[in-house]
Amino acid sequence: MSHAGLTRALKAWSTDPAELARVSVDRSGTVPDGLPDLVVFARDVDDVRRTVSYAAARGVPVVPRGAGSGVAGGAVAGAGAIVLDLSGLDRIAEIRPDDAIAVVEPGVVTADLDAAAAAHGLRYAPDPASAAFSTIGGNIATNAGGLRCVKYGVTRDAVLAVDAVLGDGTLVRTGRRTVKGVTGYDLTGLLVGSEGTLGVIVGATLRLSPLPAATATAGAFFATAEDAVAAVTALQRRGLRPSTAELLDRATLVAIDQAQGGDLHTRGQVFLLLQTDGHGAEAELAEAERVLRPLATSVETTTDPVVADRLVATRRAALPAVERHGRVLIEDIAVPRSQIAGTVAAVERIAASTGVRIFVFAHVGDGNLHPIVLAGSAPPEQVDLAVAAVFEHALSVGGTLTGEHGVGTLKRPWLAAELGDPVLDLHRRIKAVFDPAGILNPGKAI
Amino acid sequence: MSHAGLTRALKAWSTDPAELARVSVDRSGTVPDGLPDLVVFARDVDDVRRTVSYAAARGVPVVPRGAGSGVAGGAVAGAGAIVLDLSGLDRIAEIRPDDAIAVVEPGVVTADLDAAAAAHGLRYAPDPASAAFSTIGGNIATNAGGLRCVKYGVTRDAVLAVDAVLGDGTLVRTGRRTVKGVTGYDLTGLLVGSEGTLGVIVGATLRLSPLPAATATAGAFFATAEDAVAAVTALQRRGLRPSTAELLDRATLVAIDQAQGGDLHTRGQVFLLLQTDGHGAEAELAEAERVLRPLATSVETTTDPVVADRLVATRRAALPAVERHGRVLIEDIAVPRSQIAGTVAAVERIAASTGVRIFVFAHVGDGNLHPIVLAGSAPPEQVDLAVAAVFEHALSVGGTLTGEHGVGTLKRPWLAAELGDPVLDLHRRIKAVFDPAGILNPGKAI
Incomplete structure (x- = not known):
């Protein structure tokens, strides 16, 4: 589908197949069902609003994208989609040392913000393993964790406010510049971790903390x-x-x-x-x-x-x-603290019984385990069996499918098992409030 | 209005005017516009679901209530309302020291939970000034703060999961028992601080922390x-x-x-x-x-x-x-850290220029100020002027109307000034998802 009605008004975009192929995937290994129609390189918030409004009027899926470093398939874009690349919105607008906050655009690379804060004796505490190349927008979309989270909290704890473009092109600002605040519902928290399905993050006010x-x-x-x-x-x-x-x-x-x-x-x-x-x-x-x-x-x-x-x-x-050793599936379960050791043992049993090689790293202080499944180490059906068994174990001990990576496309089949139908139904109705046309990253997260 | 169709199925309730008067007010000083119809003393979750379903079918307002210790008018119930008193649901169901979690009913008094946790070397970190008599359910409804929040976070940071009865009587469970988790939207965070307008909290899984x-x-x-x-x-x-x-x-x-x-x-x-x-x-x-x-x-x-x-x-x-010295209005603004001293000075100027006596306590570490307005110290219109000036100042320096007490009824006139119309509209549409009949604590919070 040609989108000349949209591209006329944009500053930067591409329909080059090589570019489209590049922006259609993330680090999950998920293969999209064809090339997207168009990639929009947003240069300002107007580009985002214009793209979303255009897509909403025509029912065209919009897939927001930062660095494409996600590991759950949240930024994978298939045939008929418009990819909205936000990596060009990479300005650190303000750092206010006395307030210990930063105001940033979504395409800022996480490590770059951390470095800029360091010049003021501060840091951005959340440190996903991908910090050197992932963006703040993507971190917010997935509520990214990291090594320091056990003491300093996850991305959600560092986000005071967001600017987001909703599914009808409306720009909203949620949250505030204060550490505490309870006016209204916690829409900031709702947008954090919503994986691009409720709004496109176009700005954020972030909490910084002193360098130790x-x-x-x-x-x-x-x-x-x-x-x-x-x-x-x-x-x-x-x-x-x-x-x-x-x-x-x-x-x-x-x-x-x-x-x-x-x-x-x-x-x-x-x-x-x-x-x-x-x-x-x-x-x-x-x-x-x-x-x-x-x-x-x-x-x-x-x-x-x-x-x-x-x-x-x-x-x-x-x-x-x-x-x-080959392509890996990076799982991301979290379990209550008393279940960590049992879960490591369970993963070892699952590996042994299915013949699938699985390696375990864990943010052990907060019960977040990454069983790394070697995709080529056994027949695909055995790999599927092993992954399913890992998820089943996590849920059976009161755990969750994903501690910090997000649901994306990979974990969607398991969503109802964790959330239950009434809660999943609530998700769909909230989605409809933020995105009535259902164009924002459809088929992901919920 | 007689509610015999409901009370027949209940274990405990009252229409005694003295009881109704008692449960119609909180500590905000707000005077309701008459007596509620009925107070339901919930003994189990079924009582809550039954009451809410009955009210939804008839469009009767339901005002959930814990200890009635709120200071913003969130639990005030007027003519035609059913008060849903949850203080009888006061069981600590579980304390799991190894997981550092507690599972509680909403009517548990905050200090009682803290004491029960202390028996295991743990504590419940959020410590609102009202901890000796306020309930966990009320703390969750307002996202209560306290003195220790500057290091240990507010109520929201301690709530891992909630059981809530939505406006149609559906019981949902959000969240999980793990410290981290990003499956689905953060509905737990959305319910925390929603002041009884999205759901009635009937249970919670809370994070405990070691005694220092x-x-x-x-x-x-x-x-x-x-x-x-x-x-x-x-x-x-x-x-x-x-x-x-x-x-x-x-x-x-x-x-x-x-x-x-x-x-x-x-x-x-x-x-x-x-x-x-x-x-x-x-x-x-x-x-x-x-x-x-x-x-x-x-x-x-x-x-x-x-x-x-x-x-x-x-x-x-x-x-x-x-x-x-007389009846007080407990204000609760929060401002960015760099604005705290200027705000104390502004409050002093406002007191001097309006002739209203105002005292300031502040959780200064997180910019949360309580200007305490002596209601009888000046004519009512001067008091209104002073309160308005305090709110205006807070908003003008990037602050918020309420850091930890909630909006209730008292701060509603100022809501649009802080949130803006597009965000307030989002609130109303989210409210409709959770409470289609609009019966849960109408006229409060949003």
Whole structure:
């Protein structure tokens, strides 16, 4: 379909098949059902409003897109869609150090905001693994998490206000510049994590936090996941608040060693990376160490940034090391804290019984596990079976399908199992309020 | 109107005028336009569903009610309404220490939950001043704040899941038992703070946190509010995270001295109560003291619980001391951090120019100010003028009408000024999704 009526009024757009192919996919591996009609490179909010209004009048699907770094299929665009690329709206409009807020456009890369805040002694706390290339708009759309969330909260906790273009082209501003505020419904929270289905995020007011005065780091090995989880639970129960608590399972340690020629997997079955920060970082880590020692096979602590970087690098090496073995499905379940160890064991059983290779990383401090499924390690039906079993386990222990990546297209078949029909029905009716024509990222999230 | 068709099926209810009068008001001073028809004392969720379904079929307003401790008029019930009293649903169903969650009914008194959690070394962090008598359901309805929010977040941050009866009697469960989770829209967040207009909260899963290992306390006096606010801002910018940061202005100090025969008002113009907690509490307070010293006229620090209690008691004495002078309107604006000192000054100017006595307490760490307006201190039209001027000032500096108390009936006239018409229209359409018959707490919040 030609969209000359729209493109006439735009500053930048393309129908070049190579460009369309590039913007039709994200990092989920989901293959779209054909090329979209058009990609609009938004240069200002008017471009967004114009595109959405045009599409609403004609019932054309609009797929908003930041960096395309999503892993759940939320930005995948198929035949007949208009891709609305917001990566060009990348201005940091304001940083107000005294208010500890930033006002940004959606295409700002997360790490760039963090760096800009650092110039004022501040930081943007949410740190998804994709921070170096994902955008604030995409982080908001998925309510992205990250390593520091265990202490500093997820994206939702950092978003004070959003500007959004609704499905009829209306521009609304929700929220405020204050830390607290209860006037009206929490529409900001509703838009965060709505994966582009309720509105297109065109601006945001974000909370910044001070750079920590100090950071202390520990790396520990354990004989079992139970021991590692018991250690984390014990230190949390003592009121210690790690800023990072990451677990890698044995399969992941083996993969890292294969990639780097190291001996991690000989030192324990499970690796735990722990960090504390703030004025009491060192004292807090010393207290944490007292909790870890009796449960761990080895513990290394440091305040030396070089040693700390080496320990953190182990965690960072995990996904690339696994990806060397082929295409991966990055799952993202979260479970109550008491169910973490049992869930790691369940994933191992599922891997063994289906013959599918699965690696587990976990933001263990908040019960968010990433079972990384090696797609080519078994026949597709076995892989499907394994993924289904992982989801089923998570739901059976009171967990959720997705802790921080979003539902996208990949997890939609499981949505009703988690939410139940009455709640899913509420979702559809809320969607109709924000997007009466049903054009905003249809077929995603809900 | 007789509601025999409903009461036949109920376990407990009353049409006694004295009972109806009692349940028709809250602590806002708002006078209802007559007695409600009926009060239903819910004994289980079925009573709630039955009442709401009955009312929906007949277009009868339902006013949900906990302890009636609201200060914005959210629980005021007028002629023709059914009051749905949830205070009898007061069971703590579960406390799971390893998961750090509690599952409760809405009528549980906030302090009772906190006490029950303490038996497991945990606490319920949100601590509204009303905690000794307000209920969790009411706290959720208003997204209540409190003194500890500056470090531990507001009610919304502690609510993982809610059970709610929607306006057609449907029971839904939103959220989950996990700390993180992004499946579907954030309906939990939407219900929190909706002041009974979207659903009746009949259950909640709440996040608990460890009791702090230690607490350290400082009381400081300053020559000006500017100095006190500058001190708090400076320590926050250094990454110090006070668990309490409360400011009392000179008028309040005078009122406390009048009540208690003390000399607080001779020691400075402004009092700041500061607490730090956790493993590094003492070190953190020492660091804070270094920031306070050059700006304060005096600083007293302590880790002695008795001395700390005396300092905290000063803050606690504020409202009772002011209330000795007559009926008060408790305002609740919040402003960006850089605007706090200017707002205290603006309130003083407004008091002087209108002849209305206004006292200011502030949760200064998060910019939430309570200008306490002495209703009888000037003619009603002057009081209205003063309140209007306070709201106008808050909005003009990027602030909000209400930081933690809710809109209720009292702040509704100002709603459009803060939210704008397109956003207010969204509110009405969302309300229609949850409550098609428009019977849930009509005339409140939105």
